[in-house]
Amino acid sequence: MTVLDACSAINLINGEVLAVVLELPQYRFGVGPQVLAECGTDAVVIGSHFGLRLEELADDELPASLFFDLLERYRLGAGETECLAFAIANNGNVCSDDRKAREMAAHALGPERVLGSARLLRDAVAAELLNVEQAKRAYEKMKAFGGFLPSLPADYFVDC
Amino acid sequence: MLALQNALRGDEQRLDGLSSKTGIPVGRLHELANGADPTMREVRSLAGVLKLAIPDLAPLSKETERAEILFREMAHRKHIPAAALVETLSQRMAYSLELLHQAKSVPWWAKEFRSLPQGNPEAFAMHFRSFFCNGDSVSPLLSLPGLLLERLQLMLHVVNTPHFEGASAYVDGIPFIFVSARFPPRMLFTCAHELGHLLAHHDPEADFATIDSSTDLQEHHSHSVSERFAHAFASALLIPPAGLGIVLKKIRQLANIPEQSPLGDVEMLYVSRVFGVSFEVAARRCEDLDLLPRGGAVSLNNTLKEMYGSAEKRAEMLHLPPRPVISFPPLPLTLVNSAVERIRKGEVSIGRASMMLGLSIKDLLTANSTQLQ
Numbered sequence: 001m002t003v004l005d006a007c008s009a010i011n012l013i014n015g016e017v018l019a020v021v022l023e024l025p026q027y028r029f030g031v032g033p034q035v036l037a038e039c040g041t042d043a044v045v046i047g048s049h050f051g052l053r054l055e056e057l058a059d060d061e062l063p064a065s066l067f068f069d070l071l072e073r074y075r076l077g078a079g080e081t082e083c084l085a086f087a088i089a090n091n092g093n094v095c096s097d098d099r100k101a102r103e104m105a106a107h108a109l110g111p112e113r114v115l116g117s118a119r120l121l122r123d124a125v126a127a128e129l130l131n132v133e134q135a136k137r138a139y140e141k142m143k144a145f146g147g148f149l150p151s152l153p154a155d156y157f158v159d160c
Numbered sequence: 161m162l163a164l165q166n167a168l169r170g171d172e173q174r175l176d177g178l179s180s181k182t183g184i185p186v187g188r189l190h191e192l193a194n195g196a197d198p199t200m201r202e203v204r205s206l207a208g209v210l211k212l213a214i215p216d217l218a219p220l221s222k223e224t225e226r227a228e229i230l231f232r233e234m235a236h237r238k239h240i241p242a243a244a245l246v247e248t249l250s251q252r253m254a255y256s257l258e259l260l261h262q263a264k265s266v267p268w269w270a271k272e273f274r275s276l277p278q279g280n281p282e283a284f285a286m287h288f289r290s291f292f293c294n295g296d297s298v299s300p301l302l303s304l305p306g307l308l309l310e311r312l313q314l315m316l317h318v319v320n321t322p323h324f325e326g327a328s329a330y331v332d333g334i335p336f337i338f339v340s341a342r343f344p345p346r347m348l349f350t351c352a353h354e355l356g357h358l359l360a361h362h363d364p365e366a367d368f369a370t371i372d373s374s375t376d377l378q379e380h381h382s383h384s385v386s387e388r389f390a391h392a393f394a395s396a397l398l399i400p401p402a403g404l405g406i407v408l409k410k411i412r413q414l415a416n417i418p419e420q421s422p423l424g425d426v427e428m429l430y431v432s433r434v435f436g437v438s439f440e441v442a443a444r445r446c447e448d449l450d451l452l453p454r455g456g457a458v459s460l461n462n463t464l465k466e467m468y469g470s471a472e473k474r475a476e477m478l479h480l481p482p483r484p485v486i487s488f489p490p491l492p493l494t495l496v497n498s499a500v501e502r503i504r505k506g507e508v509s510i511g512r513a514s515m516m517l518g519l520s521i522k523d524l525l526t527a528n529s530t531q532l533q
Contacts, residue, residue, distance in 0.1 A: 006521045007510050014525075033204065034214070038511065040520050059200035064164075067200055071218050077511015078214045079521075082200070099506030146529030148503050148510060 001092030002027050002115070003057070005083040006038035007148070008097045011117045013042050014145035015138035020129050021120045022053040030055040030092070034082040057086050074104040084108055095120065097142075097149055117142065118152060125157050132157045163217045164203065167210050168193040181209045215515055223254035230329060230369040245323040249338055249371075253331060255516035256315050256492075259499050259508065266333045266364040269312060273359045281389055284359055285396035298403040302436045304351055305488045308337065314358075315495065316351070318488050326350035328357045329369035335362075336369075344486040345438050349394050351488075356393030361386050392448070399435045399445045407434050408451075423452055425460055429475045436486050439464065439471030491517060500528050 004012075009031065012018040022029055031054060036043045050056045062085055070088075071081045080101040087094045087105070093113045094105040105114045121135040130138070135157040143149050168175070168189060175193075179186045182205040192198050198206075207214050220228070227250035235246050272291060276283050289297050292311050301307075308314040315336045327338040337354040339347050353372065362368045372387070411430045412419060423446060425439075432442035443457035452460075461471060468474040499513040503524065514521050 005511070007525070010521060010525065034200075038514070038521050040522055042522070059204065060202075062200040064198045064200050064203045067203075068218050071215060075512060076509045077513075077515050080509050080511040085200070098503065098510045100503070100509040101511065103506060104509070143532075144529065146525030146527070146532070148525075148528060 001030050001055070001087070001090045002095050003030050003032065003083045003086045003090075003092055004035065005094065005096040005098070005101060006035045006079045007101075008095045008117050009035065009039055009046055010042050011097050011142040011145070011147040011149070012120070013045050014147065015117070015121075015142040017121065017124070017130070017138045018045065019049070020124055021117075022049055023129055024120065024123055024127055026123070027120075028055065029053065029095075030057045030086065030090075032057040032079070032082045032086050033059055035079040038077070038079040059086075062086065062089055070108070074108065076101050076104055080104075087113065097147060099148065116149075117147075118149065118156070122157055163219070164198065164206065165193055165195060167206070167212070167217070178206070178209060182206055213515065221254055221258070223257050224250050226367075227251075227253040227257075227329075227331065227369075230331070230367060231327070231371065234369050234371050245321055245371075248319055248321055249327055252317050252319065252338070253315075253329065253336055256317075256336070256495055257331060257334065259495055259502065259513065259516055260315075260334060261498075261502065261507070262332070262334070267313065267335055270335075270359075270364040276360075278360060279385070279389060281356065281392035282396045282401075284356065284393050285400070288355075288359070288397060289400065297400045298406060300403070300435045300484075301352075301398055302348070302484055302486050304348060304355075304398075305486070308351070308355065309489055309492050309494070313494055315492050316488070317492075318347070318490070323373075325372045325374050326354045327369065327371040328354035328362065329367075330358070330362045330364050331367045331369075333364050335364070339488070343438070344488070345432070345436050345441075345483065347488060348436050348486050349398065349438065349441055352394035352397050353390045355397070356390035357386065360389060360393070395437075395441060395445045395448065398437055399431070399442065401449060403435070404431065404445065404449065404451075407431055423456075425464055425471075425474065426478065428460060429471060429478065429480055432471070433475065433480055433483050436484060439475075491519070496524075496527050497531070500524065500531055503528070 012021055031046055036046060039046055067081055067085045070084050083094050084105055087109055093115060094109065095115050096102050096105060097116045102114050118139060121138060124130040125132055125135045175186050175189045179189055184202055184205060203214060203217065207217060228246060231246045231249050273284060273287060276287055286297060292307055305316055308316050315334060317338050318341050319338050320341045322340065325340055329336040335358050337351060339350050357370055408427055411427050415426060428439055428443045432439045435442065440457060440461050443452060443460050446452040447454060447457045464471045464474045468477060495517065499508065499517060502508040503510050503513055510521055510524055514524055
């Protein structure tokens, strides 16, 4: 299970690649209720994928003690913390485009269990769901919409 | 989860109400009140009904605790029953401190007012105008909120709670003003009043806070020297004598009022609209400048209330021009910019910044996009 946080979900929507990325066969994606609430109007777009290739994660089994421990320890937002709590509870991964949230997730889960939308685009190219130009364009769109994303090496989408 | 336990304390009737609104059985609410670990679903349901954000149920941060001590002491001293108010102000302040995250430093302008004679509000007001308004000692100062945010880099927060009028503080040398969301001319006056406290009374080197439950004129007769100063400073800053003279002359010309006749309600109503203050503030300023007899402001205001319902209603009946817009920016731009910068550096996450500023994640992405352009 790869749990999306709000900024990565919004970035993927802004890059018009959410539907493509959700098709990646090696992933099973999920979104929790707090993250959904943080996505504002984009929650409708996200919700349209529930029951297809995106799981709506229920928090009726998620212990609040775990959430509040993580909130206090890592000082992230509620959605980012929920994401981390779901990843811990499900032995899953976290997908975030936020630098601090990724660092904290790497600390809590190990760096191999943390990824971002750039990595998903790269995997989409490898899976031939996108070509290199489409991936580059999507990434630039995400940045143009204000995504807090790093500059990538020119061959990032080529060598995969 | 002590905060949730505290929030669930109360009689059976209250728990029944919470149970019917959240769908959580009363027995389970008792268990939660006694310290059982809730699920996140239960926390979300309860937070929604209790009108709390989920992070509000977490233990207080060190910054919030520090700010709470300052405000709680002052609220207690001034007999303001304000647990929720103290919490709101403290949290806003703590979030600002966390987002700004700057080393303790005194604002450059603070020392400029130290050498002025204490107890002379006119001198403070003139000095402020010479410093920040290019020496303009005539014009209305409706843009004061924007000026405080941009030129003085002051943290001005509008707070949507009725339990206070205004508050001001220095923490780590960062100046704060909190204004209760009300009739904009009243907010403008409160803003100037709190500025008076910051310029003359608070020591920027020491952490200090004050809360004003009211800035009403009549109450200030009995208030302390510092409150009377802040009030007089606000009047002098917003209605400079030279500007008032020009406006009164112009009004009398337009309304064909003979120069020798005493000032009346019509002139006061015009003055209040031009300078963006209430009728009471305008009339009291004229009284302080010996343009109205002592007690004239209260008397005129009471007469208008009796005859027309309020001064504003009288102004509408006279078809006076509408009041100019006084805008209070929703958030200090410095805070938003600092948040964007710190998200980029990986010092604060976008989710936490969003929670602290009360902005959505998309708002912060837009702010980042605007800055990049």
